[in-house]
Amino acid sequence: MKLWRWLWLAVTLGVLAEGFHVAMYVVPPDAAQGNVQRIFYYHIPSWAGMGLFFAINLICSLVYLAVRNRNHALAIKADSLAVASAEMGVVFCLIGLVTGSLWGRAVWGIWWTWDARLTSTLVLWLIYVAYLLLRRFAAGPQMRTLAAVMAIFGYVDVPIVYMSTRWWRTQHPGPVFGGAPGSGIAPSMMPAVWWNLAGWLMWGIFVASLRYVSQYREEVKEQEAGLAALEAHEIKAGR
Amino acid sequence: MRPAYFLLHLKKDLHLEWRSKDAINSMLFFALLVVVLFSLAFDPTQDASRKIAGGILCVATMFAAVSALNQAWARELRNQVLDALRMTPAPGAAMFLGKAIANFLFVTVVEIVLAPVFVVFYNLHALGNAWLLALVLPLGTWALIVNGVFFAALSIRTRNRELLLPLILFPIFIPALLGMVMSATAILTGEGDPAMWIKFLAGYDVAFTTLCMMLFEVILHAE
Numbered sequence: 001m002k003l004w005r006w007l008w009l010a011v012t013l014g015v016l017a018e019g020f021h022v023a024m025y026v027v028p029p030d031a032a033q034g035n036v037q038r039i040f041y042y043h044i045p046s047w048a049g050m051g052l053f054f055a056i057n058l059i060c061s062l063v064y065l066a067v068r069n070r071n072h073a074l075a076i077k078a079d080s081l082a083v084a085s086a087e088m089g090v091v092f093c094l095i096g097l098v099t100g101s102l103w104g105r106a107v108w109g110i111w112w113t114w115d116a117r118l119t120s121t122l123v124l125w126l127i128y129v130a131y132l133l134l135r136r137f138a139a140g141p142q143m144r145t146l147a148a149v150m151a152i153f154g155y156v157d158v159p160i161v162y163m164s165t166r167w168w169r170t171q172h173p174g175p176v177f178g179g180a181p182g183s184g185i186a187p188s189m190m191p192a193v194w195w196n197l198a199g200w201l202m203w204g205i206f207v208a209s210l211r212y213v214s215q216y217r218e219e220v221k222e223q224e225a226g227l228a229a230l231e232a233h234e235i236k237a238g239r
Numbered sequence: 240m241r242p243a244y245f246l247l248h249l250k251k252d253l254h255l256e257w258r259s260k261d262a263i264n265s266m267l268f269f270a271l272l273v274v275v276l277f278s279l280a281f282d283p284t285q286d287a288s289r290k291i292a293g294g295i296l297c298v299a300t301m302f303a304a305v306s307a308l309n310q311a312w313a314r315e316l317r318n319q320v321l322d323a324l325r326m327t328p329a330p331g332a333a334m335f336l337g338k339a340i341a342n343f344l345f346v347t348v349v350e351i352v353l354a355p356v357f358v359v360f361y362n363l364h365a366l367g368n369a370w371l372l373a374l375v376l377p378l379g380t381w382a383l384i385v386n387g388v389f390f391a392a393l394s395i396r397t398r399n400r401e402l403l404l405p406l407i408l409f410p411i412f413i414p415a416l417l418g419m420v421m422s423a424t425a426i427l428t429g430e431g432d433p434a435m436w437i438k439f440l441a442g443y444d445v446a447f448t449t450l451c452m453m454l455f456e457v458i459l460h461a462e
Contacts, residue, residue: 065457123414126409127411130411134403137397138396139398153447157414164414
C-alpha cells in the first residue's frame with residue numbers, strides 16, 4: 001500500500017512537472033491576452049477538481065445516510081471519504097478563485113466582479129466551508145448524519161445559486177465581462193490543458209487519500225474508545 | 240375526528256408564543272433596531288432609499304428571524320420535551336411543518352408591524368405594483384423559515400448552536416435572499432419585471448420544503 005502511494009506521488013510530480021513545462025514553454029501564448037492566459041492551465045484543473053470532489057462528497061454522504069444503521073464499517077468509510085473530498089474540494093475552489101482573481105486583475109483590471117459565475121462559485125465555497133464548520137462544531141456520531149444532510153442541502157443549492165446569479169446579472173450586464181476563456185480554445189494549447197488536468201487531479205487524489213486514511217483511523221479509534229467505555233461501564237454495573 | 244398532527248404541533252407552538260410572546264417581541268425590537276441603524280448609517284435620499292429599502296427590509300427580517308429561530312427548538316429542550324416528542328408516533332415531518340408554520344406566522348406578524356414604520360422612516364412610495372409585495376414577502380419569508388427551522392433543529396445538539404445557525408443557514412439562503420431583494424427592489428423602483436423572481440422564489444420554496452420534509456426525520460433521530 002505504502003509503495004503504491006510513493007509510486008503515485010512520483011508519477012504525479014512527474015506529470016505536474018511536464019504540465020508546467022508544456023504550459024509555460026511549449027504551447028504558444030494567447031493571441032489576445034499574451035502570457036497572462038497561461039494561468040488558465042491552472043484555473044481549469046482546479047474547477048475540474050472541485051467538481052469531482054464535491055460530487056464524491058455528495059455520493060459519500062448519500063451512501064452514509066443509506067447504510068448508517070446497517071453496515072457500520074462501510075458507513076465510517078463513506079463518512080471519512082466525504083470529509084476528505086469536501087476539504088479537497090474547498091481547496092480546489094479556493095485555488096480556482098485565486099487564480100481567476102489574478103487573471104482578472106491583469107485582463108479586466110479588477111480583482112473581482114459580481115459576475116454570475118464568480119458569485120455562484122463564491123457562494124459554493126461558502127456552503128462547503130459551512131459544511132466543514134458544522135463538522136467541527138457538532139460532536140460524536142450524530143455529527144456525521146447531520147453533516148451528510150447538510151452536504152445534500154449544499155449540493156441541491158448549487159444549481160439554484162447558479163440560476164439565480166445568472167438572472168441577476170443578465171438584468172444588469174456586467175461592464176467588464178465578455179472576454180471569458182473557455183469559449184473555445186486553440187488545438188495547439190490543448191496539451192497544456194490535458195497535462196495539468198491530469199497532474200492536478202492526481203495531486204488532489206493523493207492528498208485526499210492521505211486525509212481519508214487519517215480521518216478513517218481517527219473515527220475507528222473514536223468508536224473503539226466509545227465501545228470500551230461502554231463495556232467498562234457494563235462490567236462496573238455488574239451486568 | 241382527530242386533527243392532523245401538524246395542526247396539533249402548530250396549536251401548541253402558537254399557545255406557547257401567545258403566553259410568552261418572547262419570539263415576536265425580540266424579533267420586532269431587533270428588526271426595528273436594524274432599520275434605524277441602517278437609516279442612520281446610510282442617511283439615504285428618497286431616491287436612494289427606494290433602491291436599498293428592499294434589501295434592508297429583507298436583511299433586517301433575516302437577522303431578526305435568526306435570533307428567534309435559535310429559540311424555536313431550544314425551548315423544547317427544557318424538561319426533555321424534544322425527547323418526548325421524538326417518541327410520539329407522529330411523523331417527524333408533521334412536527335417540522337407545525338413548527339415551520341408557527342414561526343412563519345411570527346415573522347409575518349413582525350413584517351406587518353414593521354412595514355408602516357419602514358415606509359415612514361425611509362419615505363417610501365412604491366413606483367411599481369405595491370400589492371405584489373404581499374406575494375414576495377411571504378414567499379421569501381417561507382424560504383427563510385423553512386430552512387431556518389430545519390437548520391435550527393440540525394444545530395440544536397451542537398456546541399455553540401446560536402453561532403452555528405446563521406453560519407450554515409445564510410449560505411444556503413443566499414439565492415432566496417437575492418430573489419427577495421431583486422423582486423422587492425423591482426416593485427419599489429418600478430424598474431424591471433419582478434415576475435421572474437417571484438417564480439424563482441416559488442420554485443426555491445417548493446424545492447427546499449420538499450427536501451426539509453424528506454430529511455427532517457433523519458436529523459430528528461440522528462444518534
